[in-house]
Amino acid sequence: MEATVEKYTFKDFTSDQEVRWCPGCDDYVILRSMQKALPEMGVKKEDVVFISGIGCSSRFPYYMDTYGMHGIHGRAPAIASGVKLANPDLSVWVITGDGDAMAIGGNHFIHLLRRNINLNIILFNNEIYGLTKGQFSPTSLVGQKTKSSPYGNTQPPFSPGELAIGSQARFFARIGGNTPKEMTQMFIDAEKFKGTSLIEILQNCVIFNDGCFTKYTDRKVREDMQLFVEHGKPMVFGKEKNKGLVLNGLKLEVVTIGENNITQEDLLVHDAQEKDPTLHQMLVRLDYPLVTGIIRSFTDVTLEERENALTEEVKSKSRFSKTSDLFFSGETYEVE
């Protein structure tokens, strides 16, 4: 099948619509990364569908020269589920933000993850409502001053990864909004993964929440503050590649190679494919270092697979192939 796919470039996925995000917004990085990733996925352009909700991020489908729908607030996961169940051959992408996915659309978000439909969710997390001009969101920090919390936010935040894995997410990845190369590869990996893939992008909002992730994403500190995990590799981070994670009782602990007789062999090795999500949850919750990369990637049966198997089984046993078989079955009678 892949042999018939044309060779595309990012231009093939660029629509004729003028992009209208604020200058300097990470959304531009995400858009370009997606346009670069799609030609590498081996999918036909006409099979790609982007579904979004409402918010800054949700303008995304207009800028992609693919099939797309700009839906209503919070409902993109439900709309996308319908698209994928109607035609499992499509490559379906949900574009959403922290307010869209976790406030108004929280219900659809958790149920999509639970069902494990084979589609991809890109969550633009900027810890603020941008399009409505600066109210706190479900990921805003306690104390954060916003237009709707002038004295500081009093509502504790969700951690998207924690919520997602608690909702049985099989694939969860996190990445800074200023790392296009890794992001591009992550999109390709998400598409390859069979099941619902969720990528949380730490996306800086230059207008209403500028710098909210700087302590993790700034180029100067990035390597010291982020642990970019890769399946099968030891959990090492730091400019000097000399820091790492070990498990100490029920806690993760940062250690330094060369101190206290610690060697690389003592570090945890990342197993993204483990079914038990306990360690993945611990990694998601960590403040230092902030864990990025594909944290969880556990392959499981998808909803479509279950549905298809049932349909085939029912079809093979059924005596009904046309509706008239059904309509005339059972208790009918003749009037003369």
Add this chain to the structure above:
Amino acid sequence: MATENIIAEKNGQKPKVLDAVVIRFVGDSGDGMQLTGTQFSDTSAMFGNDVATFPNYPSEIRAPQGSLYGVSGFQVHIGSVEISTPGDDVDLLVAMNPAGLKTNLFAVKPGHTIIVDTDSFTRKNLEKAKYETNPLEDHSLENYRVIEVSMTSLTKEALKDVEGLDNKSITRSKNMFALGMVYWMYDRSIQHTVDFFNKKFKTKQHIVEANTKVLHAGYFFAETLELIPNAYSIAPAKMTPGTYRIIMGNTATAWGFLAAAEKSGFELFLGSYPITPATDILHELVKHKHFGVKAFQAEDEIAGISSAIGASFAGDLAITTTSGPGLALKGEALGLAMMIELPLVIVNVQRGGPSTGLPTKTEQSDLLQAMYGRNGESPVIVIAASTPANCFDYAFEASKLAIEHMSPVILLTDGYIANGSAPWKIKTVDEMPDITNNIIQEYNEDWHPYERNEDSLARNWAIPGTKGLEHRVGGLEKDRVSGNVSYVPENHEYMTKIRDEKIKRVQNYIPDVTNEFADEGDLLVVGWGGTYGSLHSAVKEMYNDGYTNVGFVHFNYINPLPKNTKDILSNYKKIVVCELNNGQFAKVLKINFNDFDFLQFNKIQGLPFGNSELIEKFKQLLK
């Protein structure tokens, strides 16, 4: 009507011939009244009678035994004449306990018959039914013909030799004793029910034996009992020849969609969330995976419609089913479907409102919600089924209109026709009209997503997976041709008007409405949706009684209204709009035809119209 005929006389052997009869079986939720009623109506239908049924059960799943609110009932109307409602006045009430008698006696006119299980009239059960004295002893039933039968004891006696039955199973068979009696009284064969048990309990022979024995016992008991003066017979009705089956409204709705999917070649997708009284459509459609039906039980009403919108975008015939409060939740998504102009059918099985209202009762009070319950200017097609059997036709029609006009269609039914059942002359897909579509099969350079068919104004439909037709749709206002986002003031006005005009033009594709009885005259009775049976039989009775100045018109197409509506309204001196709400269709008619005076007859009790109240009202209007 039958009521005059049924006053019994002791007149020898030959069954008395009746036109029609109304029987109501009532008892505790666990007494098997739904099964008893269904068996009687199925047997009668197979005998050739026209039938209409209506179940009435409590919203509590297992209400305390013997309590007034735990009473479950099933009403059957059978006739040798056309039957269009489950009937008003009960000719025979079968009451399995005091609570059943207490809550249903009002429906039985003096002189009519009541069969009671005397074994259940214990002090405890009488107390639970709030009887201070035993109605069987205090002469309060003097005006009725009461047949007292110790059904529980007789059932036990009949089963004393059957092995492997516990006490509970024995007591539970007493409904078959009652059914056996009623079969004899109305000259029906018990064979259909025996066959039913043989099929249903294939592997439990002792259950089959027990039920068959009790059924026989009841039948022979009635035959030999001197208390039953004579049996009644109802001749087969004159119905159009063909193959029939008894169908419930909700099943007919589900099957209409199956037929539309087969006819149109689309796969059927249902996104739904359980809600009374619409859930049976979901229950029915989930069974039919063999036809490739994709039935998705979503996390809520909003996800139900949103998933259907997604499925429609991807090229399925997509539907969502709900009832009043669910339609309110679906409002925003319905607006999206209207804006992106995709086919979608929304079924609203109306129930008593507002808010949670009366979930198990019927009403027609979601009409204005269907017409206007969305933000902005957002017209959609609204149609309504009017009988249990024609739910099939209107589900098919809703699908056809949605696909051909690229629009959401709201199909209104209600709890009364959805749960009611009636004979359905089985239709095949070959008999149904063709369904065309606006799908663009392949790219050409002149193609645009929002270009429209000149006549219908339906837009082009490009389905993901089709090369070269990649495009974006969404809830933001769109450019009139490209479908790209447009904030141009003139474009918004143009698009608002063209969406409105598109729905208006549906008028060119729907049939004229036909009036019945008087073509012109003093009074026109107007109805819509599920009240057809009640209104039709009331006007028919009056017309046959010499009121040849009364006409009747009933609407299935609400938005838009049929083209000839005004012509029909113009032929009568008075118009009365009858509905189970506070006057919603009357408002719709006033908006469209403000030079008429629309009188109203409204009933808002969670109940269907009664024959006598309608006739009384019509006669009063004629004075």
